[in-house]
Amino acid sequence: MMFQKRLNLILRKPPILRFALSALLLSLTFAPAQAQTLVETRNRAIDLFAGQGKLIKLESPAETVFLANPDVADIEIKSPKLLYIYGKSIGETTLFVIDDTEEVTLSSAVNVSFNMEAMTRAARAAQPGGSFSVTEIGGAIVLSGSVDTIGEAEKVEAVVRQLAGADATVVNSLSLNTPAQINLQVKIAEVSRTVTEDLGVSWTVLSGQGFSGGSGVEGGYALAGNIRNGGTNIGVTLEALKGEGLVTILSEPNLTARSGDKASFLAGGRFPYQTTKDDDTATVVFEPFGVELEFLPEVLRADQIKLNVRTQIRELDFSNGSQTNTQNVPLIRERSASTTIEVGSGQSFAIAGLFSASTQQDVEQVPGLGDIPLLGALFRSTSFQKGESELVIIVTPYIVEPAAPGQFKTPLDKFSPANSLDRNFLGALSSGEPISKDGPVSVKNINGNAGFLLQ
Numbered sequence: 001m002m003f004q005k006r007l008n009l010i011l012r013k014p015p016i017l018r019f020a021l022s023a024l025l026l027s028l029t030f031a032p033a034q035a036q037t038l039v040e041t042r043n044r045a046i047d048l049f050a051g052q053g054k055l056i057k058l059e060s061p062a063e064t065v066f067l068a069n070p071d072v073a074d075i076e077i078k079s080p081k082l083l084y085i086y087g088k089s090i091g092e093t094t095l096f097v098i099d100d101t102e103e104v105t106l107s108s109a110v111n112v113s114f115n116m117e118a119m120t121r122a123a124r125a126a127q128p129g130g131s132f133s134v135t136e137i138g139g140a141i142v143l144s145g146s147v148d149t150i151g152e153a154e155k156v157e158a159v160v161r162q163l164a165g166a167d168a169t170v171v172n173s174l175s176l177n178t179p180a181q182i183n184l185q186v187k188i189a190e191v192s193r194t195v196t197e198d199l200g201v202s203w204t205v206l207s208g209q210g211f212s213g214g215s216g217v218e219g220g221y222a223l224a225g226n227i228r229n230g231g232t233n234i235g236v237t238l239e240a241l242k243g244e245g246l247v248t249i250l251s252e253p254n255l256t257a258r259s260g261d262k263a264s265f266l267a268g269g270r271f272p273y274q275t276t277k278d279d280d281t282a283t284v285v286f287e288p289f290g291v292e293l294e295f296l297p298e299v300l301r302a303d304q305i306k307l308n309v310r311t312q313i314r315e316l317d318f319s320n321g322s323q324t325n326t327q328n329v330p331l332i333r334e335r336s337a338s339t340t341i342e343v344g345s346g347q348s349f350a351i352a353g354l355f356s357a358s359t360q361q362d363v364e365q366v367p368g369l370g371d372i373p374l375l376g377a378l379f380r381s382t383s384f385q386k387g388e389s390e391l392v393i394i395v396t397p398y399i400v401e402p403a404a405p406g407q408f409k410t411p412l413d414k415f416s417p418a419n420s421l422d423r424n425f426l427g428a429l430s431s432g433e434p435i436s437k438d439g440p441v442s443v444k445n446i447n448g449n450a451g452f453l454l455q
Helices: 002-011 023-029 116-126 150-164 234-243 357-361 375-380 420-426
Strands: 037-039 046-049 053-057 064-067 073-079 082-087 091-098 104-113 131-137 140-147 170-176 181-192 222-225 247-251 254-258 263-276 282-301 304-323 328-344 349-352 389-400
Touching: 046 053, 046 082, 064 073, 073 091, 082 104, 116 131, 116 140, 116 150, 140 150, 150 170, 150 282, 181 263, 181 282, 254 263, 254 282, 263 328, 282 328, 282 389, 304 389
Parallel strands: 037 053, 046 104, 140 170
Antiparallel strands: 053 082, 064 091, 073 082, 091 104, 131 140, 181 247, 181 254, 181 389, 222 349, 263 282, 282 304, 304 328, 349 389
């Protein structure tokens, strides 16, 4: 009875101790905990995992029990000689047990840590092909090793975070076995609206499916995927239409980026205008305009690519601009949109509807607009000004690998200039050996006169 009364007195002094004497409450509270372990200890550290419980057998009956931090661990009294302690959160605390003679019968440090073994098993079960480890350093969980793709690294991290809890610090130091690189082959073309359906895409129908904008391609955006025409290669289709004068290829840039890194392309220019500061000092500011594309590729699997696509259009509007003492400063109209798509390596998607009808009307009002690189040819086009064609951007991503040293050859490889004697009397330009067509970079034979020309 003395033990029971003394225990009740301690219960009225939170947060030093929180007890529950009910065995039913004990079973309900710790049903999901790991298997209980009997600890016969005196002045020794007690190591626990978060959610794990252990039984402590005392040498003499306990009169008072103190636990320094009940947020790290908590304790239940089974009997005067049997205590149940369990870990709640990561950290350290101290346990003291005092008998009825005020003698300290137990003084132990309680260490609560992550169950690294269980986390490692779960992570390897989620991603069996990786070579990685899960360790605890300074209270943080560190993932180290290598996997094949970024998606696999994110999957491992998600599993570990789920087991560690929302408050845990997880450091993802996983690397890729072979850092994936994505080559983006971009074709920027002026396409006649009468033949856009020949590409397998109806822009007016697709507006709003991906890039959101106005109705139809007039003033809006359209994103089309899987542009195939009965299995015909998109490049062959464009070349055929180009031969008929229905497609004009304005530019074919190639962008290469690592998986997870950005690649961008800007077609336009910078409009200069003059501003005056408070001290009447004149400065010239260059404002960019045109079409900007930004890609964030990521390799999900061996042949699957996720692309975050962002496009921004900045147009010059002189009709709504402002007039200064020296020039007419146009209003810059800006439209932007972004989306995420998933395509296979070698598959194509297209973006259209980047310019509205108002852009076509402004062509004659903007001096030098037809001289802009790449877009100038579009603006000068009579078909574009009449609304009979539009700008279409076709992107084909490929997963590529870095080339081995010496894999690529140039016309100057093994080239050494001839000396004066050989040049003047023998007519030789070099003394090097020509590149063999049977080398590692040999290509298909070309009919007719073809080859390198050194000038």
